[in-house]
Amino acid sequence: MVRFTVLASGSKGNSTVVTGGRTRILVDAGLSCRELFKRMRLAEEDPETLDAIVITHEHSDHVSGLAVTARKLGIPVYFTEGTHRAWMRWLTPRRQMTYAQWLEQCRKQAAERQAELDSEAHEGELDELEAEADFPAVEVEAVSTPVNSARGDDDETDKPPSRKQDPTWLPSVECFEPGRPFEIGDISLSPFTIPHDAADPVGFVFRAEGIRMGFATDLGYIPPNVKAQLKGVDLLLLESNHDLEMLRDGPYPWSVKQRVLSRVGHLSNESAAEYLENEYDGEAAYVILAHLSESNNLPELARVAAERALSGRASLLANRLLLAAQHEPLGAIYF
Numbered sequence: 412m413v414r415f416t417v418l419a420s421g422s423k424g425n426s427t428v429v430t431g432g433r434t435r436i437l438v439d440a441g442l443s444c445r446e447l448f449k450r451m452r453l454a455e456e457d458p459e460t461l462d463a464i465v466i467t468h469e470h471s472d473h474v475s476g477l478a479v480t481a482r483k484l485g486i487p488v489y490f491t492e493g494t495h496r497a498w499m500r501w502l503t504p505r506r507q508m509t510y511a512q513w514l515e516q517c518r519k520q521a522a523e524r525q526a527e528l529d530s531e532a533h534e535g536e537l538d539e540l541e542a543e544a545d546f547p548a549v550e551v552e553a554v555s556t557p558v559n560s561a562r563g564d565d566d567e568t569d570k571p572p573s574r575k576q577d578p579t580w581l582p583s584v585e586c587f588e589p590g591r592p593f594e595i596g597d598i599s600l601s602p603f604t605i606p607h608d609a610a611d612p613v614g615f616v617f618r619a620e621g622i623r624m625g626f627a628t629d630l631g632y633i634p635p636n637v638k639a640q641l642k643g644v645d646l647l648l649l650e651s652n653h654d655l656e657m658l659r660d661g662p663y664p665w666s667v668k669q670r671v672l673s674r675v676g677h678l679s680n681e682s683a684a685e686y687l688e689n690e691y692d693g694e695a696a697y698v699i700l701a702h703l704s705e706s707n708n709l710p711e712l713a714r715v716a717a718e719r720a721l722s723g724r725a726s727l728l729a730n731r732l733l734l735a736a737q738h739e740p741l742g743a744i745y746f
Contacts, residue, residue, distance in 0.1 A: 431619020
């Protein structure tokens with residue numbers, strides 16, 4: 412059985428479950444762990460059966476619940492190397508300091524190193540005294556052993572660090588490269604580069620039991636490599652982020668508007684419709700419009716633009732058009 416379930420899609424959080432055979436993958440974790448589990452249960456998906464999390468890019472609306480979810484379930488997380496590094500930097504930002512602060516830090520580090528050297532020297536003197544006293548080895552063991560045995564299974568060094576100790580700790584990290592297909596259980600994944608202002612953003616084509624599902628959101632335009640990847644899919648999830656007039660007249664600062672409108676920003680209703688009318692091959696049974704902006708779009712505008720693009724081509728009338736929402740999961744699609 413193949414199933415595709417969008418749990419949330421929008422600027423406040425994105426997450427989708429892809430099921431193929433006995434494998435279940437969470438694509439992005441942009442909601443809190445609690446909310447993700449709530450959405451999964453609403454969609455009749457069992458969180459405990461997830462096998463892995465796959466991340467498209469490091470922006471907060473795609474990773475905010477990642478660490479807690481992965482730790483709670485004990486499952487691996489798949490990133491590109493660039494996305495993994497960017498995610499770690501995001502969680503552990505470097506603090507800027509003045510030159511005086513840097514000098515003080517250097518002095519402290521030098522003092523700590525000197526203290527360590529003095530300690531090592533003192534321990535060396537004690538070792539020489541013990542050797543001269545000819546202490547039996549058993550006596551040394553008798554002193555050191557209870558320190559370890561008293562801690563037993565509670566030894567903190569055997570436990571994974573808590574979020575407070577290391578916010579970037581994950582049960583397992585697996586890296587992939589755009590353009591190099593790989594497999595997770597019964598699902599094959601073909602990652603491809605997309606144009607977005609992130610470290611190494613990707614879209615995917617998921618394949619399971621002969622079904623191909625295209626996944627392309629958070630892209631400023633649709634370049635040739637993306638068009639090639641999205642041919643022949645049975646399901647197409649495509650960004651339709653904003654209405655151009657609403658964005659231009661909307662509340663965002665001009666700098667943010669420029670970012671959204673740029674070639675590494677987000678796909679507009681008009682751009683998505685142009686692709687559906689002129690480039691899309693019409694083979695998908697389902698077309699899902701995703702990542703709709705709550706401030707700069709309306710579901711009705713996105714739907715009308717897409718329907719108008721599809722209605723001009725008679726061969727596409729059988730395609731079912733769906734809209735993914737931010738605040739509730741979309742009903743599961745089965746193949």
